[in-house]
Amino acid sequence: MxxxxxxxxxxxxxxxxxxxxxxxxxxxxxxxxxxxxxxxxxxxxxxxxxxxxxxxxxxxxxxxxxxxxxxxxxxxxxxxQLLGEIVNRMLTYLGHILRGSGSALTLQIIEGKVEGKRKAGRQKKQWYDNIKEWTGLSLAQAKRLAQNRTTCKEEIRRCVKLVDNRQY
Incomplete structure (x- = not known):
């Protein structure tokens, strides 16, 4: 700059x-x-x-x-527009992963759970927490939605519009 x-x-x-x-x-x-x-x-x-x-x-x-x-x-x-662009790209990537277009390892990481005890204290925010916050969908709902590209794109546009119209 x-x-x-x-x-x-x-x-x-x-x-x-x-x-x-x-x-x-x-x-x-x-x-x-x-x-x-x-x-x-x-x-x-x-x-x-x-x-x-x-x-x-x-x-x-x-x-x-x-x-x-x-x-x-x-x-x-x-x-x-910048935050909306971030939301758009992250949700598009999520759809890509959930449709199985990405590697199987990526999908396994998103769906997987780690066994054992966690550390004491507040949990750290995770990648999928952002997705849940923006869409309000569980992982299973998002996976069903991602299978149809047109409805997935409509949902992404709706979420981007909501994020862009938030007051700061």
Whole structure:
């Protein structure tokens, strides 16, 4: 992002072009390998903050200027999309795994249980906990849904819309 400072400062470039550059060059690096991420609330906040930080940098707005994130997004002419993109990619990957397109080991890891006693204290958030939070489906329900690609895609779009429309 810093290497492209000349582009961000150029007033002749339209905002839409700058936004496309951010999505192509920055988001691809930012979202690399996200299918395996386990998102905690702190991670979600970091993703949302990164989206606003990128917008500020692109519009050349200092962090010292007390601006609401909504005003920055309105000036850019976009809605929050980064977290929705993460949800979309993770749910698409889940459908891929549950249909059996991935390796058998991956499906076994998702469905498997570890025997024995767990450590004392609060359980750590797991990858599938994010999926349950976004979809509200159990693993068996998700597996049935994933078998039909069209209904799976509709469910993914619904979940992405819900995440993108959340108030922060």
């Amino acid at each position: 810093m290497e492209l400072q000349d582009i961000w400062n150029d007033g002749n470039l339209p905002t839409e072009l700058k936004m496309k550059l951010v999505k192509i060059m920055i988001w691809s690096v930012l979202l690399y390998g996200l299918e395996g991420w386990t998102l905690t609330k702190a991670d979600e906040n970091r993703v949302l903050a990164a989206e606003i930080c990128l917008g500020r940098r692109m519009m050349n707005i200092s962090w010292k200027e007390k601006r609401l994130y909504r005003s920055i997004l309105e000036e850019l002419g976009v809605k929050r």
